[in-house]
Amino acid sequence: MKTLLGLDIGSHSIKLIEIATSGGVPQLLAAGSIPTPPKALQSSLEADHQAVAMAIKQLMKETGAKSTSVVLALPESQVFTRVIEVPPLSPRELSSAISWEAEQYIPLPLDQVNLDYSILRDAKETGTDKMDVLLVACPKTLLEKYLAIIELAELVPVAAETEIIATARALSRSVAGIKGASLLVSLGAQTTDLAILRNGVLAFTRSISAGGEALSRALVSGLDFNVNQAEEFKRTYGLEKDKLQGKIVTAVKPIMDTIIGEMKRALAFYIEKHKDEKVEVTLLSGGTAKLPGMVVYIAQSIGMEAQLANPWVGIKRDPRFAVLDKEGPTFTVAVGLALRES
Ligand SMILES: Nc1ncnc2c1ncn2[C@@H]1O[C@H](COP(=O)(O)OP(=O)(O)OP(=O)(O)O)[C@@H](O)[C@H]1O
Ligand SMILES: [Mg+2]
Numbered sequence: 001m002k003t004l005l006g007l008d009i010g011s012h013s014i015k016l017i018e019i020a021t022s023g024g025v026p027q028l029l030a031a032g033s034i035p036t037p038p039k040a041l042q043s044s045l046e047a048d049h050q051a052v053a054m055a056i057k058q059l060m061k062e063t064g065a066k067s068t069s070v071v072l073a074l075p076e077s078q079v080f081t082r083v084i085e086v087p088p089l090s091p092r093e094l095s096s097a098i099s100w101e102a103e104q105y106i107p108l109p110l111d112q113v114n115l116d117y118s119i120l121r122d123a124k125e126t127g128t129d130k131m132d133v134l135l136v137a138c139p140k141t142l143l144e145k146y147l148a149i150i151e152l153a154e155l156v157p158v159a160a161e162t163e164i165i166a167t168a169r170a171l172s173r174s175v176a177g178i179k180g181a182s183l184l185v186s187l188g189a190q191t192t193d194l195a196i197l198r199n200g201v202l203a204f205t206r207s208i209s210a211g212g213e214a215l216s217r218a219l220v221s222g223l224d225f226n227v228n229q230a231e232e233f234k235r236t237y238g239l240e241k242d243k244l245q246g247k248i249v250t251a252v253k254p255i256m257d258t259i260i261g262e263m264k265r266a267l268a269f270y271i272e273k274h275k276d277e278k279v280e281v282t283l284l285s286g287g288t289a290k291l292p293g294m295v296v297y298i299a300q301s302i303g304m305e306a307q308l309a310n311p312w313v314g315i316k317r318d319p320r321f322a323v324l325d326k327e328g329p330t331f332t333v334a335v336g337l338a339l340r341e342s
Helices: 046-063 091-104 140-152 163-171 212-223 227-237 244-273 295-302 320-337
Strands: 002-009 012-021 025-035 069-074 079-086 113-121 131-139 156-162 179-186 190-200 203-207 279-285 305-308
Touching: 002 046, 002 140, 002 163, 002 320, 012 046, 012 320, 025 046, 025 069, 025 320, 046 140, 069 140, 069 163, 069 320, 079 091, 079 203, 091 113, 091 131, 113 140, 113 203, 131 140, 131 156, 131 203, 140 156, 156 163, 163 179, 163 190, 163 203, 163 279, 163 320, 179 244, 179 320, 190 244, 203 244, 212 227, 212 244, 227 244, 244 279, 279 295, 279 320, 295 305
Parallel strands: 002 069, 069 156, 179 279, 279 305
Antiparallel strands: 002 012, 012 025, 079 131, 113 131, 179 190, 190 203
16 A cells, blocks of 8 residues: 655645555545745745744644655746647657757756656657657756755655646546546636646646735725735625625636636637647636636636536545535645655
8 A cells, every 4th residue: 555645835725635545546544734834935044944844744743644755746836837849759869859848948047947858648649740748847946945844844755746737637537537628727826827638638737826815915905905804705705796796806807817818828729739629628726716606707708617626536535524525626736746656
C-alpha cells in the first residue's frame, strides 16, 4: 500500500489530503484545511516560512495524517506552463532540443528555472507533422522557497507540480465518460487557472490574476463595504441577480468579465485548432467556485454546460468524510496531488 500527502498551499488557505492506494483503488485517509498565514507566501524571510510550516504541522495534527511523503502544488501564476508544438523527434532528440524550444517561450533565463517537459501526444496521435509537448518552467527561487517550508514542516517532498496539472488529474475520472473535451477552471483567491482537457490529456493552460479576493475588493469599492462585510455579502448573495437589487452582480461584473473573457479565449483557441471537435462541459473548482450562482452565471455567459468539480469520483471514503461532499471544489488540487502515484 502506498500513501501520499497532497499539499496545496494557496494564498488564502492550505489544503491537505492523504490518500492510500492498494490494488489500484485510492482511499481517502485524511483531509482538512487551515488559513494561510497572511502575506507569508510573498515573503522570503525565514520567520514567514516558519509560520507557514507551523500551520502545516497544525493541519497534520488536526487531520490525523500520518504519512510524511508529500506532493506539492506550485502556484500556477508563478510557474510557466505551456503546451507547445514541436516537430516529431525521438525522446533523445527532444531532450537535446527542448532547451532551444524552451528559450522561445519562457520569459526567464533558463539557468534560473527548473525545466521539465513531457510528450502529451506524438505525431501519430495529433494526426499532423507536429507533436504536443507540455513545457513547465519553475523559477528556482520559487521551488527553493516551497522546499524550505516543507523541510521546516518536517515532511519529505517527493514531487511538485502546478495546480492545473493536479486539477486535471483529480478531475480526469469525472470527465472520463465525456466524448468531447472539457474546460477546467480553478477559481482561487488570487488567481484563476484554466485548462482544456481532452481524453485526459492537457491541450491548453492559462493563469490570470483575478479570483475571489478581486471580487471582494470590487464590493469594498463599489458598495462601500468593509472587507469583512464584503466577504460576508459575497458568500451570502453571490452572483444571484435578484439579490440586493442586483447591486452585487453589478459591482463584480468587471472582474467576472475578465474571467469569462479568458474562458472564451481558451475555447476559441481550442476550436480554431481542433475544428471538428467540441468542448462539452466546464468544471469549476477552487473556493470561489462555491459562490452562490457562480455555476449558472458561467454557464449562461459562455453558453455551455457547467458543473462544480467533484474530485471524489472513484475514491473510497468512510462515512465520516461525507461532510466533504460539497467541499470538492476546494480540495480538487490537493486530491490530484495525492493521486499522483495512484
Ligand atoms: N462559499 C463561498 N462562497 C464564495 N466564495 C468563497 C466561498 N468559500 C470560499 N470562497 C472564496 O474562495 C477563495 C479561497 O479559495 P481557495 O481556498 O481555492 O483559494 P487559494 O487556493 O488559497 O487561492 P489561490 O489558489 O488563488 O492562491 C477566497 O477568495 C474566498 O473568499
Ligand atoms: Mg488555489
